[in-house]
Amino acid sequence: MKNRMTRRAMLSLTAAGAALALTACGGNVGGSSDASSAEFPNGPVTLTVGQAPGGSTDLIARAAAEGMAESLGVSMPVVNKPGANGALATQEVAAMAPDGQNLILLNASLITITPLAVSEDEVVSLDDLDVLMGLSQDDYVMVASTESGVKNLDDIKNSDKKLSFGTTGVGTGSQLAQELLMAQANIDGTTVPFDSGSPALTAVMGDQVQVSTVQLGEAKPQIDAGTVTPIVVFSKDRNEFLPDVPTAIESGYEVPVSQYRAIAAPKGLNDAAKEKLVTSIQDAVATDTYKDFNKQNMLSPHEVSGEEVVTEWNELAAKYKELTEEHKISLAGK
Amino acid sequence: MEFFGPVLDGFNVVLDPTNLLYCLLGVVVGMLIGVLPGLGPAATIAILLPMTYGVEPVTAIIMLAGIFYGAQYGGTITSVLLRLPGEASSVVTVFDGYVMAKQGRAGTALGIAAIGSFFGATVSIIGLTFLAPLVASFALDFGPPEYTALAMLGILLVATISGGTKIKAIIAAAVGLFLATVGRDGFTGAERFTFGNLSLADGIDFVPIAMGLFGVGEILYNLEERHRVATAPMKVSNVWPKGKDIKEASGAIGRGSVLGFFLGILPGGGATIASLASYAMEKKTAKDPSRFGKGAIEGVAGPESANNAAATSSFIPLLTLGIPANATMAIIFGALLIQGITPGPQLISNDPELFWGVVNSMYIGNILLLIMSIPLIGVFVRILRIRAAILAPITALITMLGAYTIRNSMFDVLLVVIFGAIGYLMKKFGFEPGPLVLAFVLGSLLESNLRRSLLVLEGDPTGFFTRPISATLLVLFVVVAVWPMIKSVIDKRKSGSLAALATQEKEKENA
Known part of the structure; x- marks a missing residue:
């Protein structure tokens, strides 16, 4: 019985503590709100x-x-x-x-x-x-696996092998940009949708697909480390973080996707x-x-x-x- | 010496009082949120991220990592005591853990889980220390065909580990596979079984299904039982694992740890398959497999070691390759970026202090967790002394809260209720929820990777067999599938004369 009493006392103490904390928070952030609702x-x-x-x-x-x-x-x-x-x-x-x-x-x-x-x-x-x-x-950037030997857009266009192209999913900018480029450059490849950017990028790193289009923020560490090769970015102008990588637009394709x-x-x-x-x-x-x-x-x-x-x-x-x-x-x- | 220099420097980093404090803070928060199913480490870390802006990068990551692996410890508690697995990787813990609790051995189950978790995590950290760069490429070798083979193997194991009748397990698994197809198709954007409801567009989450089938289903079933017979309150003898228990479980812990370490490296689904494979392995190698599902201590020790080992080794792809293996790792990735550190292949050479600081903090963090969990077990098992009339509504509340916090959506709460009703009916008609839930988790892994494989392989299924890893996994699949048949044939012959059996076997060997 005594045991139960202490437990109850502790419970109410905790509750009081929580209430106190809440009021403290309210006072802190709600400042002006009580003046006029x-x-x-x-x-x-x-x-x-x-x-x-x-x-x-x-x-x-x-x-x-x-x-x-x-x-x-x-x-x-x-x-x-x-x-x-x-x-x-x-x-x-x-x-x-x-x-x-x-x-x-x-x-x-x-x-x-x-x-x-x-x-x-x-x-x-x-x-x-x-x-x-x-x-x-x-911005989206198209990257290629190092194992594929693909260095630029011409390599992709002239590849003897049919390449696989990873996207970050259906109805994403990654898919749209890549499909538009492939259609305009007459690239015959297989599009492989992944669930998000990270698996699409991982797949390129392991050469499970040869090319993927992902968001720059995700790809940048791998580009810097040389584990993937940047091919093109899809913005209107060159991206300030990747000034050496050409845009699809300057290569003559109409792909303004960001x-x-x-x-x-x-x-x-x-x-x-x-x-x-x-x-x-x-x-x-x-x-x-x-x-x-x-x-x-x-x-x-x-x-x-x-x-x-x-x-x-x-x-x-x-x-x-x-x-x-x-x-x-x-x-x-x- | 060249190798150990940075490792030892890493210990200096951890033993800094600030870092120790943040490590402790991380594991405590982790353990607490682990107890509440639904509010996972990913969401917690996202919320606490601003707290880390003001501290050193290594301190920040030590804390965030602590939340992640601390949550693994906490998750066991609800699985064993309340039959609420908060994550897919702790579903199999429920099978024997909850039964043990019902037998009054909750303390033993939780104790062995804590010891197994500690051991699994430690094995994994040692692996991380010595093997990280070597095994990291393992994650890259796993393409869609390998994941397909792994998921197939996993689904097969689901059918074999169930305690009930095999046909009922297969039916439940089939329903699980069906539920996995709900949602917008990831390849065509077509809606599947969503009935125009946008809340179903991303499919059903694991948590409402698991909470409903296991948690609410059990509550409803118990309510009915209590009307029929006056059940005695659950016995709680607060026993620690005895020397005998530990001896029984030690093999399972060792095997689970190694399995967990390797499968945990794989982004997506690694931890779940590790715990599943560990359970299957223990059941297969046990002298008396019929004990499983009835409170076998190995059934708790193995999977718990495996999922903690997997949680730890899931840091390998992040820290060595810059690939986040799961949602939590993705947020830690973001946290590193905010700190001005690029997680990528160059992390170990550019920021050795960070890498070794974080790795070594895990040794300390796990010791802290073990020290904390042992006395806490005594507190937690007392939950079982609470009368069902009070405990049941609280459990129901936890399940609803857990489901709500996943996406802040009332729709998911409704799903818990629906699956609760289904879970009740399943229990009433002798179907286990385990195969359903596990098949559900593995189903989407299987479907999307199979379709992806066929795209990559240009529709040529022979490609599965020409790739070494997927071929090996498929051979393993066939062996696991066919073995029971061979075994039953052997058993039948055994009932004949032993001598005949010997010749049979000799013939088999010769053939």
């Missing part, structure tokens, strides 16, 4: 990510949220809701109240490329969202809240921590306004559609 921000602002924790999208969200939280003066938890390439999280946030308390980190590929691979009723549109600001551009990321809120946000949020993003991207983060992850800043993001992404979506139709490419398998 109508004012934004009213408590923590949640940034939802449609990808699993640890991926590049998630890391970008966390880096941005850190600076935004400081600027807004409230905490900014990042919540991962992976599913359907981010469509699930995007639809969920788009349906929330447009009070600025819930934001979503968007991948451009969800708007520009995924619609080419999935059925129409799963397509996510920017119309339901207020895009606040663009963040960065993440990944872009932006932060958005549900449609109908009032101007005051929107302004505050945009300012907080601007503050966040101006910090040295965030700038270093971009460099370490090989991300090129592309900090454009929300309106520009919408225009650019819609243009890209149209462009990709046109290109895939022109070259008779289907991302949904052959």
